[in-house]
Amino acid sequence: MTPRQEAFSIVVCVVLLAVIAWLVRQRRLSEYHSGLWLVFGVGLLVMVLWYDALQFLARLAGAVVVTTAVFITAFLFLVAVSIHTSTELTRLHRLVRTLAQELALLEARLKEPPDARPPLGHSVEQTKPGSEEHRPWEGMG
Amino acid sequence: MGPADRGASNCGATSGSKRRLVIIPAYQEADTVRSVVSAARKALPGCDVVVVDDGSLDATASEARAAGAIVLRHPANLGYGAALQTGYKYAVRMGYEVVAQMDADGQHDPSSLRPLLAPIENAEVDMALGSRTLSQVRYHLPLARRVGMRIFSALVCAATGMRVTDPTSGFQAMSAAVAKFLATDVFPSDYADADVLILLKRAGFRILEVPVVMHPAPGGRSMHRGLRPLYYVFRMLLSILVETIRRAPRPGGGKA
Numbered sequence: 001m002t003p004r005q006e007a008f009s010i011v012v013c014v015v016l017l018a019v020i021a022w023l024v025r026q027r028r029l030s031e032y033h034s035g036l037w038l039v040f041g042v043g044l045l046v047m048v049l050w051y052d053a054l055q056f057l058a059r060l061a062g063a064v065v066v067t068t069a070v071f072i073t074a075f076l077f078l079v080a081v082s083i084h085t086s087t088e089l090t091r092l093h094r095l096v097r098t099l100a101q102e103l104a105l106l107e108a109r110l111k112e113p114p115d116a117r118p119p120l121g122h123s124v125e126q127t128k129p130g131s132e133e134h135r136p137w138e139g140m141g
Numbered sequence: 142m143g144p145a146d147r148g149a150s151n152c153g154a155t156s157g158s159k160r161r162l163v164i165i166p167a168y169q170e171a172d173t174v175r176s177v178v179s180a181a182r183k184a185l186p187g188c189d190v191v192v193v194d195d196g197s198l199d200a201t202a203s204e205a206r207a208a209g210a211i212v213l214r215h216p217a218n219l220g221y222g223a224a225l226q227t228g229y230k231y232a233v234r235m236g237y238e239v240v241a242q243m244d245a246d247g248q249h250d251p252s253s254l255r256p257l258l259a260p261i262e263n264a265e266v267d268m269a270l271g272s273r274t275l276s277q278v279r280y281h282l283p284l285a286r287r288v289g290m291r292i293f294s295a296l297v298c299a300a301t302g303m304r305v306t307d308p309t310s311g312f313q314a315m316s317a318a319v320a321k322f323l324a325t326d327v328f329p330s331d332y333a334d335a336d337v338l339i340l341l342k343r344a345g346f347r348i349l350e351v352p353v354v355m356h357p358a359p360g361g362r363s364m365h366r367g368l369r370p371l372y373y374v375f376r377m378l379l380s381i382l383v384e385t386i387r388r389a390p391r392p393g394g395g396k397a
Contacts, residue, residue, distance in 0.1 A: 097330065101219075105227065
């Protein structure tokens with residue numbers, strides 16, 4: 001890598017890390033979700049500063065030019081980050097759906113006359129004594 | 142009929158007959174939901190009707206309530222599948238023994254509720270699927286729709302070995318066990334039809350097709366129009382694929 005390429009890469013990594021740190025400080029990004037980005041920034045910085053590792057990676061990927069290894073690393077990290085975002089989105093989607101459904105069910109219960117409500121703590125499935133789920137003797141001894 | 146009467150009819154239904162619930166998911170169906178609810182209540186005396194209003198901006202909820210339905214309102218539009226699942230959750234928590242589901246647009250004829258529920262109440266099967274192609278009435282379905290039905294039939298058959306003639310039918314009846322199963326996270330709640338059949342079959346539930354009467358949707362306001370069918374087929378193929386590569390679910394595994 002030419003000194004110019006190296007300097008540019010270092011500046012990019014430092015700016016990226018600074019932005020992440022700033023967002024976390026502002027609480028606009030949670031520590032949990034900043035993790036992958038921090039790994040991304042630090043990993044890229046390591047790649048740039050540690051030339052042997054970069055060369056090794058370039059050979060591993062069959063890249064002719066070392067800078068390609070930087071791009072490959074960056075690309076793979078971005079793919080990882082966006083897959084992670086998709087799984088989080090799935091989780092949140094399910095969470096929002098469940099909450100909205102609970103809200104609808106609760107609202108309907110509030111509108112019912114009190115005597116029509118099942119007693120509090122009404123569970124969906126009462127475990128009967130002797131059934132498979134109910135084994136009070138287990139774990140007692 | 143006010144909420145107080147509804148409570149009374151709940152109690153009345155426990156004498157002898159099984160407690161039945163009809164779930165009607167509705168989005169912007171103010172024009173038709175009232176007559177659908179009344180017709181369903183007339184077709185099944187003593188049944189409760191729950192309309193799941195999926196964030197409608199029109200008078201769907203008040204129309205449904207006026208016809209004597211219990212109304213569950215989603216605070217935002219969550220989609221057809223999610224609305225159905227809210228109905229299942231309600232059925233499970235309130236302890237209904239048999240559950241039927243039908244559309245709010247008047248497509249599904251309430252007179253078919255009885256034949257749909259019969260095999261469930263006799264404990265012959267766990268789920269009854271209303272089929273329009275099995276019945277005597279001839280239906281003029283658009284070509285795209287017929288092709289779609291063929292494709293999904295073939296897929297369901299390939300995935301489970303079960304023959305169905307109308308795999309995209311939303312006119313169904315099921316036992317409490319099935320409702321409880323579908324109230325968990327296993328439910329593919331984006332579009333729920335052929336993929337649910339595969340899910341249920343793989344979970345070991347018994348499914349039977351029952352001939353039912355369906356009408357063309359009033360005003361042709363079916364969701365299978367324009368470019369939507371193509372997108373729908375794509376999503377359903379994806380859903381079926383995902384359903385078949387997942388491990389077979391066990392009923393009673395998750396929580397409602």
